[in-house]
Amino acid sequence: MQTRLLTPDDFHATRINPVRVTDGTPPLNFWDYVAAIPAADFGIADCRAGQVTHVYRMEDRYEHILINSQYQGVAMVIVVDLPAGGVFGHMLLDLNPAGTKEPG
Template structure:
């Protein structure tokens, strides 16, 4: 399966008017895609536990599915294109303040 690592600009362009999704089933099964993401795209984060606690809908265009890592504020985001019902790409999102020391692994 082919994956697509989004750069920050591509990711930002999918982020419009986010609203948290509180319940429901995923539009697409994204776990096969997650398994195909190259290890280097996870950098220092370990998202293998597969804990999804946040999903955000972006103006009925995209959904951002956040797969938590072992670190607070760091998650792999799977971006789902709602129109095509396919995965648009992924990006490791680190919400910690700039200059925060990378966790020891």
């Protein structure tokens, strides 16, 4: 399976009026995609537990599914293209303030 690592600009272009999804089922099974993501794209983050606690809908265009890592504020985001019915790409999102020391 081919994966696509999103640049910050690619990722931010998919943020359109985010609304948190609190119930429902995923629009597709994205776990095969997650398994195909190269280890280097995870950096120091470990998302193998597969814990998803935040999902955001971007109008009817995208859904951002955040897979938690062992570090607070760091998650692998799977961006689902809703009209296409597939995964658009992924990006490791670090919400910690710039200049924060990388967890060790």
